[in-house]
Amino acid sequence: MNANTTAALNLVNVTLEYPDGDSGTLKALDNVNLAVAAGTITSLVGPSGSGKSSLLAVAATLVRATSGHLAINGIDATPLSDQDRTTLRREEVGIIFQQPNLLASLTALEQLIIGEHLRGTAPRAARPRAMEMLDIVGLSDAASRRPHQLSGGQRQRVNIARALMGEPSVLLVDEPTAALDHERSDSIIRLLWSITREFRVATVMVTHDTEFVPLTDAVATMRDGRLSASELIAS
Ligand code: ADP
Numbered sequence: 001m002n003a004n005t006t007a008a009l010n011l012v013n014v015t016l017e018y019p020d021g022d023s024g025t026l027k028a029l030d031n032v033n034l035a036v037a038a039g040t041i042t043s044l045v046g047p048s049g050s051g052k053s054s055l056l057a058v059a060a061t062l063v064r065a066t067s068g069h070l071a072i073n074g075i076d077a078t079p080l081s082d083q084d085r086t087t088l089r090r091e092e093v094g095i096i097f098q099q100p101n102l103l104a105s106l107t108a109l110e111q112l113i114i115g116e117h118l119r120g121t122a123p124r125a126a127r128p129r130a131m132e133m134l135d136i137v138g139l140s141d142a143a144s145r146r147p148h149q150l151s152g153g154q155r156q157r158v159n160i161a162r163a164l165m166g167e168p169s170v171l172l173v174d175e176p177t178a179a180l181d182h183e184r185s186d187s188i189i190r191l192l193w194s195i196t197r198e199f200r201v202a203t204v205m206v207t208h209d210t211e212f213v214p215l216t217d218a219v220a221t222m223r224d225g226r227l228s229a230s231e232l233i234a235s
């Protein structure tokens with residue numbers, strides 16, 4: 001594949017078609033190319049229905065592209081079995097969607113530890129890292145709180161901490177601030193920025209709020225499934 005090998009996330013000529021009507025197809029992604037380097041954050045903008053979430057779903061290995069190639073941290077995901085894609089996702093991809101999707105009965109700390117269970121890490125071994133991650137997102141005092149005892153911004157911070165537990169090389173974020181007011185949105189975006197730098201992850205963030213775009217390293221625009229070449233923002 002003709003990939004940019006220095007990028008931690010690479011999509012090359014990715015097309016995704018959904019069945020549409022009796023015999024037609026809808027191109028949610030139309031020959032998309034995207035390369036994101038470790039330690040940088042790319043914002044993904046574009047109208048509703050243009051394919052932004054579809055792009056994240058393919059990049060997350062949750063949805064297989066109809067054609068084209070996906071590589072994560074140098075690993076070509078295209079030929080992998082579903083099981084190997086799941087393993088790759090657990091080891092290399094952090095996913096942060098709009099709704100934090102936390103389990104109501106678990107504390108903030110437990111939300112992080114339970115995910116590690118799926119990676120085969122014992123709770124006792126996962127605990128120090130979970131505490132460290134809560135500290136990084138500014139929630140060390142809230143480790144024993146359950147979701148209903150946290151604000152919307154705090155729940156999103158738990159979500160972010162959880163996504164970092166597996167030391168991902170790629171972080172995929174879909175409208176992280178859609179449910180938050182301006183001040184909280186601003187601090188969540190700044191947190192994602194500092195995490196991207198500190199952990200050297202390749203981050204793609206879908207945002208409808210163009211105000212935050214200047215805080216990112218590059219902007220890519222989707223329109224009808226087509227991605228304009230992402231342009232670097234002068235810093
Ligand atoms: P955005 O996130 O930019 O709003 P999406 O990626 O959700 O856009 O959707 C892109 C297009 O693909 C839309 O026309 C949408 O209706 C269609 N689409 C998304 N998911 C599916 C699906 N699971 N089945 C069929 N069509 C879908």
Ligand code: MG
Binds near residue numbers: 052053054
């Ligand atoms: Mg979407």
